[in-house]
Amino acid sequence: MTLQESFLKAVEESKVLKERPGKDELSELYGLYKQSTVGDVDHERPGILNFVGKLKWDAWIPKKGMTKEEAMAAYVAEVEKLKEKYGI
Numbered sequence: 001m002t003l004q005e006s007f008l009k010a011v012e013e014s015k016v017l018k019e020r021p022g023k024d025e026l027s028e029l030y031g032l033y034k035q036s037t038v039g040d041v042d043h044e045r046p047g048i049l050n051f052v053g054k055l056k057w058d059a060w061i062p063k064k065g066m067t068k069e070e071a072m073a074a075y076v077a078e079v080e081k082l083k084e085k086y087g088i
Contacts, residue, residue, distance in 0.1 A: 007036060007072040010079035018087040027059035028078055035071035036064035 001009075014061060029033070034041070034056075041060045046053030063071060 003072050003076075005040050006076050010076045013083060013088055014079050016088060017082055021082055021086065025078075025082060027055065027080060029075065029082075030056060031059035031061075031063045032075040034060045035066050036067060036068050036075055040064045041069060 011033070020026075041057065041064055043057075045057050045061075048054075066074070
């Protein structure tokens with residue numbers, strides 16, 4: 001299985017975990033997903049009233065500089081941990 005195929009499988013598996021992961025775990029997945037699919041964050045941090053946008057930006061910005069392949073591999077590894085913790 002290629003990295004791309006493993007990544008796409010992990011994305012699907014992350015949607016069917018038996019329990020919803022915590023906020024920190026979801027933020028980690030979001031940041032890795034965006035880095036995997038878009039690359040480095042390409043806009044300024046959203047304004048003070050955009051709470052959700054700020055949380056998403058804050059999850060994505062630490063991944064800046066990771067290659068898409070590194071982010072995909074990290075995403076797959078993170079989903080594997082969540083599968084062990086929450087079941088699928």
